[in-house]
Amino acid sequence: MSMGSPGSEHTSCTSLSPPYISHPHTDTRTAWLEEASEDVKPSRSFLGLPELSWPGVYLPCYDRLAIEENPWVLRMTEAPAPTAASPCRNLELNPAKLSQNPDPPNEMEGQTEERCLEQVQTMVEGEVLKDVETACKLLNIAPDPLDWSCVHVQKWLLWTEHLYRLPQVSSAFQELNGRDLCSMTEADFRQCSLQFGDMLYAHLDIWRSAAAMKERCPPEDSNSAADNSSWSDVISIYPSQPIHLWQFLRELLLKPHNYSRCIRWINKEKGIFKIEDSAHVARLWGVRKNRPAMNYDKLSRSIRQYYKKGIIRKPDVSRRLVYQFVNPV
DNA sequence: TATAAGGAAGGTC
DNA sequence: GACCTTCCTTATA
Numbered sequence: 479m480s481m482g483s484p485g486s487e488h489t490s491c492t493s494l495s496p497p498y499i500s501h502p503h504t505d506t507r508t509a510w511l512e513e514a515s516e517d518v519k520p521s522r523s524f525l526g527l528p529e530l531s532w533p534g535v536y537l538p539c540y541d542r543l544a545i546e547e548n549p550w551v552l553r554m555t556e557a558p559a560p561t562a563a564s565p566c567r568n569l570e571l572n573p574a575k576l577s578q579n580p581d582p583p584n585e586m587e588g589q590t591e592e593r594c595l596e597q598v599q600t601m602v603e604g605e606v607l608k609d610v611e612t613a614c615k616l617l618n619i620a621p622d623p624l625d626w627s628c629v630h631v632q633k634w635l636l637w638t639e640h641l642y643r644l645p646q647v648s649s650a651f652q653e654l655n656g657r658d659l660c661s662m663t664e665a666d667f668r669q670c671s672l673q674f675g676d677m678l679y680a681h682l683d684i685w686r687s688a689a690a691m692k693e694r695c696p697p698e699d700s701n702s703a704a705d706n707s708s709w710s711d712v713i714s715i716y717p718s719q720p721i722h723l724w725q726f727l728r729e730l731l732l733k734p735h736n737y738s739r740c741i742r743w744i745n746k747e748k749g750i751f752k753i754e755d756s757a758h759v760a761r762l763w764g765v766r767k768n769r770p771a772m773n774y775d776k777l778s779r780s781i782r783q784y785y786k787k788g789i790i791r792k793p794d795v796s797r798r799l800v801y802q803f804v805n806p807v
Numbered sequence: 808t809a810t811a812a813g814g815a816a817g818g819t820c
Numbered sequence: 821g822a823c824c825t826t827c828c829t830t831a832t833a
Contacts, residue, residue: 780824
């Protein structure tokens with residue numbers, strides 16, 4: 479059965495199709511965004527958000543790294559189209575299907591379901607806020623796009639390019655500040671980037687939504703991530719201070735959920751860490767410092783500058799891409 | 808070929 | 821001046 483013609487061969491399944499149907503002319507990274515049928519998308523109100531367009535099932539927490547780690551998300555982006563022989567998945571996630579259940583749930587089941595949905599909603603909101611917060615720290619920008627300067631907008635665009643592995647799109651948005659960006663419609667975005675405008679618009683939507691959420695529900699305890707606090711707090715307290723490379727590396731190391739594929743602790747107590755994906759770490763640093771030409775050669779030179787300063791050194795047993803903080807946390 | 812080490816010059820704050 | 825960034829040469833796995 480052909481994988482390229484989901485529309486013609488799976489019409490009977492359309493309303494329940496999982497959002498991973500590939501399109502012959504569409505980037506697989508975004509195909510499901512375009513193909514996702516309405517009923518597999520949680521409604522916007524699911525997040526308690528206003529009329530903003532649904533930004534795709536994609537959440538920032540499932541960045542490239544998470545996608546690589548998470549087979550579920552891989553299914554979402556890369557799995558082949560369902561066949562008649564393989565029943566549509568995700569039925570259990572489909573509210574429409576749930577409502578079609580011939581045996582209506584009793585009151586207790588309804589309440590349980592409602593609680594589950596509330597928990598999922600809280601979880602999703604929390605993840606979105608956390609990931610926006612992480613990106614804010616790494617990029618040194620405000621969480622609310624309305625507060626962004628032109629430079630911040632460019633940083634955010636570079637970040638988004640990196641996150642979605644997009645070709646360079648930031649040049650189309652030059653000299654726009656956050657307010658300008660937010661005043662743009664989806665059509666305006668498409669005009670700037672025909673292929674990825676809607677994706678950028680959706681991603682901006684997430685940030686705006688996160689800012690709105692944050693305004694509605696300010697964090698009760700900003701120190702809840704106590705284990706991560708000591709170093710990241712230094713950066714949060716002085717958001718306008720330029721971040722040092724060693725601080726940036728710590729930030730990545732303190733977010734293993736997002737970055738363990740590119741940098742991880744070998745021995746946290748001794749401060750020994752390994753750069754697993756040198757190019758990726760260099761790209762992240764380049765995005766953070768607005769240095770698109772950054773590479774591992776340059777980044778490692780900066781790391782070596784720390785040898786003399788006694789901040790970072792090579793461990794006693796020197797290994798490739800393995801470094802050690804002289805003063806571990 | 809990728810990484811490691813370090814010199815040197817220059818830019819930005 | 822501190823802290824990179826960029827470019828370079830040489831050495832090594």
